[in-house]
Amino acid sequence: MLSVLAQITWKQWRQHRLRTALTLLGIALGVAVFFGVRTANLTLLSSLTTTIEKLAGKATLQITGGESGFPEAVWETVKDTPGVRVAQPVIEVIGNTAFADQSSLMIVGVDMLGDRELREYEFDETTTEIADPLVALAQPDSILISRTFADKHNLKDGDKLPLFTSQGRKEFTVRGIFKPQGMGEVFDGQIAVMDVFNAQFVFGRGKNIDRIDLMNEPEVDVLALRQKLRERLPAGVEIDRPASRGTGIEKAISAMSIGATIASFIALLVGVFIIFNTFSISVNQRWKEIGVLRALGVERGNVQRMFLGEAVLMGVIGSALGIFLGYFLAIGAERMLSQIATQLFSQVSTQQPPVFRWDFAVTAFVIGVLSSLIGALMPARGASRLNPILALHNIETRQQEDILGKTRLIAGVVLVIVSMGLIGFAPAKVGMNVQFGYAALLLFGMVLLLPKLTQWIARLLRPLMDRFFGSEGVLAVDTMIQSPRRTSATVGALMVGLMFVFATAAYVRSYQTTVSGWMDRIVNCDLFVAASDQARSRTYHFSEELSLRIAALPGIKRIENVRILFPTYADDSIGMVALDFDGWFERVKNVVEQADENEAREKMVAGEGVMVARNFVERYHLTTGDRLKLATPTVPFDMPIVGVIEDYTSEKGAVFLDRKLYKKYWNDSSVDMIEINLHPGTDRATVKTEVQRLVRGEHRAFVYTNQEYKKWIMDLINGFFALSYMQMAVSIIIAALGIVNALMISVAERKRELGVLRAIGGLRSQIRKMILLEAAAIAIVGVLIGAIAGFLNTWFIVRTMAMMVGGWTIPFSFSPVMVLIALPLAIGIALLAAWLPARKAVNTSVVEAIGYE
């Protein structure tokens, strides 16, 4: 029996190719986003790990000391530890060439004598002059570059390579070109090698090194050696196996991709709406066929099974297509992620094709098929309950439209209120999954309310449509009101997509406003000189000497040196800002919380305490009076907290201390940013030009005025939300697909109805106008309901997400401007989507459309 039914299904699909294709695409996109994002994440992680491993060579353990590095003394200790066979110091810098394009280049400083024991260097045939180019590194101007980099800049052995260093612009001589394999592939081949002590000097590391790569004696267990080293080394240095260094990065990246996961569920949800829509319409269109089947003795169960089988098949094909699409999506997403990783977390990756994981594919596949089944469930049940006699008589029957029932309305209202209550009052730390549950409740409640809301808004629209478009307008709205099932499915697809877009946009704006206010109060210097145009790419620094030279320029009242790092604290990467607090307190007033500002000032300037950010207090429950312990590369740091300030440096919280203290404990005098305060009446632009003239050709420095710096920060925030924007784009595309799908099938479904309208005297132009107006009305209702859902969801993001992720209190704000922007867009898409079917509808013969026998 089922094989006959399968044949009927196949015929249906062939007959409604476009509808089938759009439905498949609906599932496919959902699955693609779900699969693609996870694959991209994994690929990035794998490429970061590969990078680490390639750079690590044969090392079995790596000792790192955060961004400040650690003193050379650590190296001595490591070398003298029994069981260590090789221990090599390494400096790693992402610098920039002083060529016109200032392209970035990863510079690895190694010890030329011992490094071959760890890393293989295969030099290109072109290197003939010198027997061992590694030995040539002994000359302080020597540099070895990869073939890829050499080709890109047309460099040969003996050519000059200018680089920006902490000592200013310096010229190096290419003394060897190594093959683009192993280490040579890292950072897409933009890599160079120089002597570790030379690198230490020119990149301002003082007496610090960034890393030690070591190999154990074969008879010694790696983990035992690690334990032994742990006991001997200061707490601030980390000892890890190269392969597991990726896990820390994974944490940072998975924070970025929470949103992407949400987006993929949104995509799937829209897919469910599309399936629901397709199937209800398919059932409606096939009622006669169903009647015949029932009359021929097909049981209810089998009718239902036929439709569910169809849904499973749709799910299978759509999901397979989705996984295929997702794989390509992963390529793009991975590129984006790795850019963000470089920019925000200073993590270098090496491009590689997406990693295909069967378990991801299977999960995505199952979720796709399930979504399809869920979407088809109600329509399939409706089909099996159809009265065969009515259907056979070819007269008006329709599915019971019970979706306006009171129970639904009440359930919807209750769900929305409960979810709002939970968001508002439930404790903040019950866990991510539970808290996402609130959003799910909210969404579910909104879905239950959809038909009623649709009806209400449509009623409000009615007089407007009457006024502007006459009877066709009213008819359009009436048709909409009278088929709540069809309308709700379309509106639902729009709502889900837009809700997410509105809420994200509202949050980003709100966040930017907050940060902007904070900068006005606290980050309010006249000029900023930064060592990097990236947020956390802090391997390249200025020296104190440069800031002294800048301070000597005319018009400058005072400078503050700032060093920003992201050390590990309680297994998280927090922010640490070391600056000259005597200057800071001169310009920043009334910002210290939970302490007397004068007392705090005294202690900070004297180096007798630290201040912490508000979200640090929130996160770690330490506040004024408590002591803060930090691991350092030297002796343990243990200081009282003397005040709390508002700060957005890190979502994990930040610690502030005077540079004197930092220099002492971290053994690091480099500078990331020079903040400049001018004498009153001095022109910012003039001084900016002066500073630029001072550094030109010598340092890679970015000079910003206050306004420009603010804009730079805002751009960085945008960069951080780039993923969210991508998700928004996906949501918009899927929502658009939802309307296109729904409107196309809705017009097709009403072929007979439209035929009747024409038979009783409806002009072609009137029918077309009606269809288009209905499409527009659906778009308007969708945007408005999306706005309502988005408004509620913004509250969720602000209350729950911002608190959960950043411990920040972001004020709620929801701008109607977005809704006003979305409105014409949605209407435009709806009109476009309805245009073709409308044309087709008015051009088919009425006799055929009515199809009476």
Next chain:
Amino acid sequence: MIQLENVSREYGDGKVVYALDHVSLLIAKGERVAVMGPSGSGKSTLLNLVCGLDEPTSGEVKIDGTNIASLDDDRRTRLRREKIGMVFQTFNLLSTLTAQENVALPLRLNGSSKKEADSRAAAMLDKVGLGARVTHRPDQMSGGERQRIAIARALIFQPPVLLADEPTGNLDSKTGEEILALMDGLHREFNTTILMVTHNEEAAEHCDRVIRLRDGKIVSSTTAKEHTTKQ
């Protein structure tokens, strides 16, 4: 009133099938004509040509002396809206609209306000005996009631012509009889010209003339009297 001159309607490109084969016919104002014939003989085709939903491959169809083929689609539609009411075997009501909204539909397509259209629709529904059921939807009603709605809709403009394609075909004989009685009554009131396709000899008796079709040709045309005596 209605005039067909040598009208043919062909189907197919290769082997031509005549749905209607050189038919000439003249129907006077107020006349009631029944069209009978076996399935596939061209009855529905004839009706579709008269109301301008279909175009003849040759010959002319004239309503009140106007050749329908000479009108563009909009004019033809307006002509249909105002001068020709149509009733179908399968009712063809819009299932999402109430009885009143269904009947008011042609008025609203003509630009009437909802209020005016609704009140006229209510009056018309009253005339066909459904005054109490204006707010019901078609699927809450019986076949006979649905056909009454359809008739009310067809007559809302008080058109001079009513075309009915097997209006009783989906109804039991008693209900069918009621519908025919209703049409008789409306005919008396408005002097509507009626062209009705039917399989039912009793239905044909309500008409002044009976035309029999076979393979697209008129094989006989008899007045009601002749028709009854022949039996």
